[in-house]
Amino acid sequence: MKTIEELEKIRVEKRAELDLRKNTNADTREKHILVCNGTGCTSSKSPKILENFKRIIKEKGIENVRVIKTGCFGLCAKGPIVIIRPDDTFYAMVKPEDCEEIINSHIIEGKVVERLLCKDIDGTKVTRLDDLTFYKKQKRIALKNCGVINPEEIDEYIAFDGYKALAKVLTEMSKDEVIDVIDKSGLRGRGGAGFPTGKKWKLTKDAKGDKKYVVCNADEGDPGAFMDRSILEGDPHAVLEAMEIAGYAIGAEKGYIYVRAEYPIAVHRLQIAIDEARDYGILGENIFGTGFNFDIEIRLGAGAFVCGEETALLESIEGRRGQPRVKPPYPATSGLWGCPTLINNVETYANIAQIILNGSEWYSSIGTETSKGTKVFALGGNVNNVGLVEVPMGTTLREIVFDIGGGIPNGREFKAAQTGGPSGGCIPKEHLDTPIDYESLKEIGSMMGSGGLIVMDDTKCMVCLAKFYLEFTVSESCGKCTPCRIGTKRMLEILEKLCSGEGTEYDIYRLEKLAVNIKKASICGLGQSAPNPVISTLKYFREEFRQHAIEKECKTMECKALAKIEIDPDKCKACGLCQRNCPVNAIEGEGRDIRHINQDKCIKCTTCIRSCPFHAIG
Amino acid sequence: MVNLKIDDKNVVVPEGTTILDAAKQAGIDIPTLCFLKDINEVGDCRMCIVEVEGRRGFATSCIQKVEEGMVVHTHTPNVLEARHTILDLIISNHSKDCLTCTRSGNCELQDLAIKFNVLDIDYKGERTEHKIDDKSPSIVRDFNKCILCRRCVATCKNVQNIGAIDCIERGFESCISTTYDHSLNDVNCTFCGQCIESCPTGALHEKENINDVWAKLKDPDTYVVVQTAPSVRVALGEEFGMEIGTNVTGRMVSALKALGFDKVFDTNTGADFTIMEEATEFVKRFKENDNLPMTTSCCPGWVRFAEMEYQENLAHLSSCKSPHQMFGAIIKTYYAEKNNIDPKKIYVVSVMPCIAKKYERQREEMKENGLWDVDAVITTRELARMIKQANIEFNKLEDETFDNPMGEATGAAAIFGVTGGVMEAALRTAYELITGEELKKLEFEDVRGAKGIKKASVKIGDKEIKVAVAHGLGNARKVMEDIKNGIADYSFVEVMACPGGCIMGGGQPIKNSKTRMTVDVAGKRAKAMYSIDERSVIRKSHENPIMKQIYKEYIGNPGEHKAHELLHTHYTPMEEYRI
Numbered sequence A: 001m002k003t004i005e006e007l008e009k010i011r012v013e014k015r016a017e018l019d020l021r022k023n024t025n026a027d028t029r030e031k032h033i034l035v036c037n038g039t040g041c042t043s044s045k046s047p048k049i050l051e052n053f054k055r056i057i058k059e060k061g062i063e064n065v066r067v068i069k070t071g072c073f074g075l076c077a078k079g080p081i082v083i084i085r086p087d088d089t090f091y092a093m094v095k096p097e098d099c100e101e102i103i104n105s106h107i108i109e110g111k112v113v114e115r116l117l118c119k120d121i122d123g124t125k126v127t128r129l130d131d132l133t134f135y136k137k138q139k140r141i142a143l144k145n146c147g148v149i150n151p152e153e154i155d156e157y158i159a160f161d162g163y164k165a166l167a168k169v170l171t172e173m174s175k176d177e178v179i180d181v182i183d184k185s186g187l188r189g190r191g192g193a194g195f196p197t198g199k200k201w202k203l204t205k206d207a208k209g210d211k212k213y214v215v216c217n218a219d220e221g222d223p224g225a226f227m228d229r230s231i232l233e234g235d236p237h238a239v240l241e242a243m244e245i246a247g248y249a250i251g252a253e254k255g256y257i258y259v260r261a262e263y264p265i266a267v268h269r270l271q272i273a274i275d276e277a278r279d280y281g282i283l284g285e286n287i288f289g290t291g292f293n294f295d296i297e298i299r300l301g302a303g304a305f306v307c308g309e310e311t312a313l314l315e316s317i318e319g320r321r322g323q324p325r326v327k328p329p330y331p332a333t334s335g336l337w338g339c340p341t342l343i344n345n346v347e348t349y350a351n352i353a354q355i356i357l358n359g360s361e362w363y364s365s366i367g368t369e370t371s372k373g374t375k376v377f378a379l380g381g382n383v384n385n386v387g388l389v390e391v392p393m394g395t396t397l398r399e400i401v402f403d404i405g406g407g408i409p410n411g412r413e414f415k416a417a418q419t420g421g422p423s424g425g426c427i428p429k430e431h432l433d434t435p436i437d438y439e440s441l442k443e444i445g446s447m448m449g450s451g452g453l454i455v456m457d458d459t460k461c462m463v464c465l466a467k468f469y470l471e472f473t474v475s476e477s478c479g480k481c482t483p484c485r486i487g488t489k490r491m492l493e494i495l496e497k498l499c500s501g502e503g504t505e506y507d508i509y510r511l512e513k514l515a516v517n518i519k520k521a522s523i524c525g526l527g528q529s530a531p532n533p534v535i536s537t538l539k540y541f542r543e544e545f546r547q548h549a550i551e552k553e554c555k556t557m558e559c560k561a562l563a564k565i566e567i568d569p570d571k572c573k574a575c576g577l578c579q580r581n582c583p584v585n586a587i588e589g590e591g592r593d594i595r596h597i598n599q600d601k602c603i604k605c606t607t608c609i610r611s612c613p614f615h616a617i618g
Numbered sequence B: 001m002v003n004l005k006i007d008d009k010n011v012v013v014p015e016g017t018t019i020l021d022a023a024k025q026a027g028i029d030i031p032t033l034c035f036l037k038d039i040n041e042v043g044d045c046r047m048c049i050v051e052v053e054g055r056r057g058f059a060t061s062c063i064q065k066v067e068e069g070m071v072v073h074t075h076t077p078n079v080l081e082a083r084h085t086i087l088d089l090i091i092s093n094h095s096k097d098c099l100t101c102t103r104s105g106n107c108e109l110q111d112l113a114i115k116f117n118v119l120d121i122d123y124k125g126e127r128t129e130h131k132i133d134d135k136s137p138s139i140v141r142d143f144n145k146c147i148l149c150r151r152c153v154a155t156c157k158n159v160q161n162i163g164a165i166d167c168i169e170r171g172f173e174s175c176i177s178t179t180y181d182h183s184l185n186d187v188n189c190t191f192c193g194q195c196i197e198s199c200p201t202g203a204l205h206e207k208e209n210i211n212d213v214w215a216k217l218k219d220p221d222t223y224v225v226v227q228t229a230p231s232v233r234v235a236l237g238e239e240f241g242m243e244i245g246t247n248v249t250g251r252m253v254s255a256l257k258a259l260g261f262d263k264v265f266d267t268n269t270g271a272d273f274t275i276m277e278e279a280t281e282f283v284k285r286f287k288e289n290d291n292l293p294m295t296t297s298c299c300p301g302w303v304r305f306a307e308m309e310y311q312e313n314l315a316h317l318s319s320c321k322s323p324h325q326m327f328g329a330i331i332k333t334y335y336a337e338k339n340n341i342d343p344k345k346i347y348v349v350s351v352m353p354c355i356a357k358k359y360e361r362q363r364e365e366m367k368e369n370g371l372w373d374v375d376a377v378i379t380t381r382e383l384a385r386m387i388k389q390a391n392i393e394f395n396k397l398e399d400e401t402f403d404n405p406m407g408e409a410t411g412a413a414a415i416f417g418v419t420g421g422v423m424e425a426a427l428r429t430a431y432e433l434i435t436g437e438e439l440k441k442l443e444f445e446d447v448r449g450a451k452g453i454k455k456a457s458v459k460i461g462d463k464e465i466k467v468a469v470a471h472g473l474g475n476a477r478k479v480m481e482d483i484k485n486g487i488a489d490y491s492f493v494e495v496m497a498c499p500g501g502c503i504m505g506g507g508q509p510i511k512n513s514k515t516r517m518t519v520d521v522a523g524k525r526a527k528a529m530y531s532i533d534e535r536s537v538i539r540k541s542h543e544n545p546i547m548k549q550i551y552k553e554y555i556g557n558p559g560e561h562k563a564h565e566l567l568h569t570h571y572t573p574m575e576e577y578r579i
Helices: A005-018 A039-042 A048-058 A098-110 A152-159 A164-172 A174-185 A198-206 A227-235 A236-249 A263-278 A311-317 A346-358 A360-364 A395-404 A438-443 A462-475 A482-499 A505-521 A526-531 A531-550 A575-580 A606-610 B019-026 B079-090 B108-115 B152-161 B192-196 B212-220 B236-240 B250-259 B269-287 B300-309 B311-316 B324-340 B358-360 B378-390 B411-417 B421-435 B471-485 B513-518 B521-535 B545-555 B561-567
Strands: A031-036 A065-070 A082-083 A089-091 A213-218 A254-260 A284-289 A291-302 A343-347 A373-383 A387-392 A414-419 A427-428 A452-457 B002-006 B008-014 B049-052 B071-073 B138-139 B166-168 B173-176 B202-206 B223-228 B262-264 B346-352 B375-378 B453-460 B461-471 B493-498
Touching: A005 A152, A005 A164, A031 A039, A031 A098, A039 A048, A039 A227, A039 A263, A048 A065, A048 A098, A082 A098, A089 A098, A089 B513, A098 B212, A152 A236, A152 A263, A164 A236, A164 A346, A174 A198, A174 A346, A174 A360, A198 A343, A213 A346, A213 B346, A227 A236, A227 A263, A227 A373, A236 A263, A236 A291, A236 A311, A236 A346, A254 A263, A263 A291, A284 B324, A291 A311, A311 A343, A343 A346, A343 A462, A346 A360, A346 A373, A360 B411, A373 A395, A387 A395, A387 B002, A387 B166, A395 A414, A414 A462, A414 A531, A427 A531, A462 A482, A462 A531, A482 A505, A482 A531, A482 B079, A505 A526, A505 A531, A505 B079, A575 A606, B002 B019, B008 B019, B019 B049, B019 B071, B049 B079, B049 B202, B071 B493, B079 B108, B152 B192, B192 B202, B212 B223, B212 B346, B212 B375, B212 B378, B223 B250, B223 B269, B223 B324, B236 B378, B250 B262, B250 B378, B262 B269, B269 B324, B269 B411, B269 B421, B269 B545, B269 B561, B300 B311, B300 B358, B300 B471, B311 B471, B324 B346, B324 B358, B324 B545, B324 B561, B346 B358, B346 B378, B358 B375, B375 B378, B411 B421, B411 B521, B421 B453, B421 B493, B453 B471, B453 B545, B461 B471, B471 B493, B545 B561
Parallel strands: A031 A065, A213 A254, A213 A343, A254 A291, A373 A452, B002 B071, B223 B262, B223 B346, B346 B375, B461 B493
Antiparallel strands: A031 A082, A082 A089, A284 A291, A373 A387, A414 A427, A414 A452, B002 B008, B049 B071, B138 B202, B166 B173, B453 B461
16 A cells, blocks of 8 residues: 555545544444453453453354453553443453353443443543543543554554645755754653654754664653553554654654563564555655655664664664763754664654644644643552543643542552652642643752652651662663762762661762762763662751751651550550550550560661551551 | 954864864864874863863863864863863772872873862772683783773774673663673783773783782792894883884893893794794795795784684685794704703793783693703883882893894894885895896885785895784784685785784783873884894894804794794694684
């Protein structure tokens, strides 16, 4: 296939066939059973669910029912997820053995399987996906096709306007017009730093060089972040299409997707997508007969975090040790093999086709003054609805955590949220109402980052949190420059000292001084942002650091060496349960005596706290 | 031209100049550590950071280029604090046994510590610990002193084109290592020692043999003979604070005598033998068109390189031993017989500008009647250390001359140590051997100079002989590729593993990065060598009287049976090192 007319024909036909996917009132007797086959649900046996549905339907000779493999639906905490269209029924935590019942009850008898419905935050069971609070406040642009189409079938992508933007660009728009639309849309890089995408495209287009490259950074490495993986797994063609558009705009004929080998499903689906696109002539030479050539290759990363840094990524593609280059020169002028290179992140690309099709005004009408469009977050930690959410820029942290995320489990208090992964910082309670965009997050000492959002309740120690991120940075530092290689290690050592009760106030001073210097003197973004978790926790939770250093106390008891477990005599009823459960016989007292803990014997295992029926121990 | 301001000084420099260079031109010093001009410009250590107005964070002055209107500040309180912190961090993971370190007094890290008044380390912590690699006869790696500047890696990879070492592991565990972390002895290291020359600290140094020599000097039953290579005399003075390129032959001989060597001979005499044999071999091979081009073989780093990487082309190498090996063989045979000394009691020490010579001397084929030609090799640096150990005031020594008869040498031998020198010496002799006429102009300018590969065409009689000179193994590889691909259009090639030749060998005094950036070290040392040649009475090897006498009395004709036995060797492909 090579012509736009043929593409349009597929679109019209396929779209009619798939109407029920988006239209709950579709006038059809057909049903589509969508089974999430993202990484999360796959690890909970969703491929088996898919297989079972197909087998049962075949065995029973049921007609008009299709079983579709899709990408991630987002509400990963409730996976494996099965959705039945067009009625939009949302089944959560489905097991392979539930398939029979779903077929018999839902498909054959038309009765919803109540026990598999998902509970909303208020405890009520919700039937339809759209009625779940989790989805209500979301706006899906980058994730538009995730959980809707089969990512392994190019026709399904085409049905939902796939490659229409590419056709438009190649036939109706000049390079400058394309860049102008992206520029005016206000789209900024979703990889973390938020550099204006249109500006980057223009810089690369204007850079001198016979050969140019387009690179997709799919080396998502922040702990807890899985936005890019989900896009690649759920809608790989969206990335390919955007890279082609970018290639046209900057004058490149070759693209590389640098994706980590730890994402086997994403890699597999990307390869299928590339092969399909090549088959259709959408990748390759003389695309749509316009004379535009573009091809894409996958490059697998070995899992080094630093390879997400654009210049280290380039080094890795070129076959060398993943280490950053000193900037400037920026990749836009000297990138892959010294040629001007455009590097954008997966999520950035996932917005491109939509912007081309709907216009820059549409896109810029979403979001805040300086941050347009939506942002995908991987919501994790101490929050009820762990999963993937896409919200308009400017949504407050409170809305994400308490409305979409469903609040903090076990009746605990919100303490802080961490954004931006090891490069970001934590946001305390007092900033819950900050509208999330690039600038406001920076102002309060954190950063957008790639979109990891980890919620912490009041049982979490902030010194430990800083230590956790430093551990990550220390093991992921490439070792090239001194401040990051040795400096982060020394920061970690100081944090370990504080957590073990050997810290002093001077250590806090040393820690801060080192943090500032590492930030300024490191070569790349990884080193320059490595101290951020320390700087921001120090900013909002300095008192906690002081308690560790001076009072030798960790109130959350996460730092075992500093935990002081005591029995409140007013609350103790002398039941003796704690005593019986204590593994080291550290609790003293007999009969009707109020019990007390012998601190010399206590190993801070917290068994007593959990066994006390009167909450007298803490 | 670009106009900028550095520390309130207006500076005008050409486009493409780095901030560091621009500052230097304005007389402003910016400290560096990992920087090695043209070789390692990576910005890893972060010592050279400066502030540029309007720019977030610091700029890396050793790489970043000047821009029009740029305003640079090289020592703001922020910059100074960051540099101090960086230095503190580097030292926190350094072994700090300066008192017992071979590089104490000539260590770029130590210099910075002094400059920055580092009296205590603020960020003490865990240190990475590594086993010392001292398996090879030539080189020792002590990575407890490594600061990961990667100057060695860049030198090995970019200059020598070998790539025996690179960075492994990540983050704090990063270290420089070899394939599968083997000893340098067991990988494709050629022992050129250029990494030692580029190391700012004591992480890389020669395998010291000073104590072996002291032990023999103490032993009254051992007849200890020392010979010194041509390049040593023009560099040794630097270790005693003298100008680069000072010829200290006389003082060196006095010092060696003062150290108690029984005889002080000149390897230059050996070099005349080498020319005699090599020129004879060349003339024969040229006439018979036998495995041309013929390459020289006096450089053991080059020989090891060829044995590892060009096994099929080893027949191109001359079969001549190197000068000090030839000379060692002659001392233990001719000289021993003539002076009635039991060769078993003779201990030959070679003072060399080279660490590969330490490896060469213990190659199995370097034996005569079960005795090593040479028993110990020490470098120029080691000799300087011995002189200091003996408390000899080098600068105050009176000149003395080499012992006779083996101290007589020609100007041709003197230039052996500089790139192109062996070729020039060989051509002087080959010309007269072939034509039987006297060569009028002795200087072959085309083979002199710093160019990596020099080619020349020499008319000898009715024949046009094309020659090439390559120095630095990166250039040697290019020449070997030509030979391998059958496109080498020359008949005779001189190869030296070290860029500049032996004067820049891995055993020579180490020059710090700043000196290498500002002074033409190779040029100055070379000049000193050429002036020795110019001032020599005899400037052609085949006219060396003592050599002629030894041929007549003992060896017979060059290239014949006895000569082959004593003065020639053979090569073995090192299959296991095949890359």
